[in-house]
Amino acid sequence: MKGGSKYQPLLDYLLRSDRPEVTLTFVEIEAIMAEKLPESARTHRGWWSNRSKGALQATSWMNAGFLVAALDLDSGKVTFRKPPTQYIVKRVGDTVIWHSDLIKALRQHMQLSQTEFAEKLGVRQQTVSDWETRVYDPRLSTSKHLTIVAEQAGFEYVEENGQTYSENS
Incomplete structure (x- = not known):
């Protein structure tokens, strides 16, 4: 600045x-x-x-x-x-369960507006807003897509078992 x-x-x-x-x-x-x-x-x-x-x-x-x-x-x-430096995630099988705080943290990590993030995911801006305000959570298929986007962005999170995960680490 x-x-x-x-x-x-x-x-x-x-x-x-x-x-x-x-x-x-x-x-x-x-x-x-x-x-x-x-x-x-x-x-x-x-x-x-x-x-x-x-x-x-x-x-x-x-x-x-x-x-x-x-x-x-x-x-x-x-x-x-200050946002947390680690995010704890839960999995169902091999799928990370994405929730409002995790989605917002990923979007902010990528330095994208809701509109830009929505475009990247192929959803409407209102959908991203609804996720972030806990109106509803993404479906499992969308959670898999969010995980791929997170991996590409180098977004790190910790699984409940304490294992840190990032594709780029």
Whole structure:
């Protein structure tokens, strides 16, 4: 990220944090930045989305290794959280059972939006959203496809028996 970005102080603050989770008020973020947040940050949830393209503010927290985990627009608070470094998976036979957190982690590992991830998988963006929000889980056939995509992307996970798995390791 450019040193001249107004969100650089937030990036620096988060990089210095040794905590896995940081909750800040909008006022605290403004003090860190020495600049006011745009009005859209106070009124639109989308401003706080963890997107890797076209959003300098998201780039600041994502480059520091954090994601927005919780947002309360009414009280003006945001919680940044470092994602887990290991994901424990269950298998049925030889098929990994993909669930909402695992799917979202894979998508974020690949630095793709829901739309881009959906295109890669050959499904609709709404399907990815439904998986990530626990409306329903993918079918076993889709889970096999997700496993292949994860292997190609070098996404690592740990099986319940403690064995680490990645095609690229």
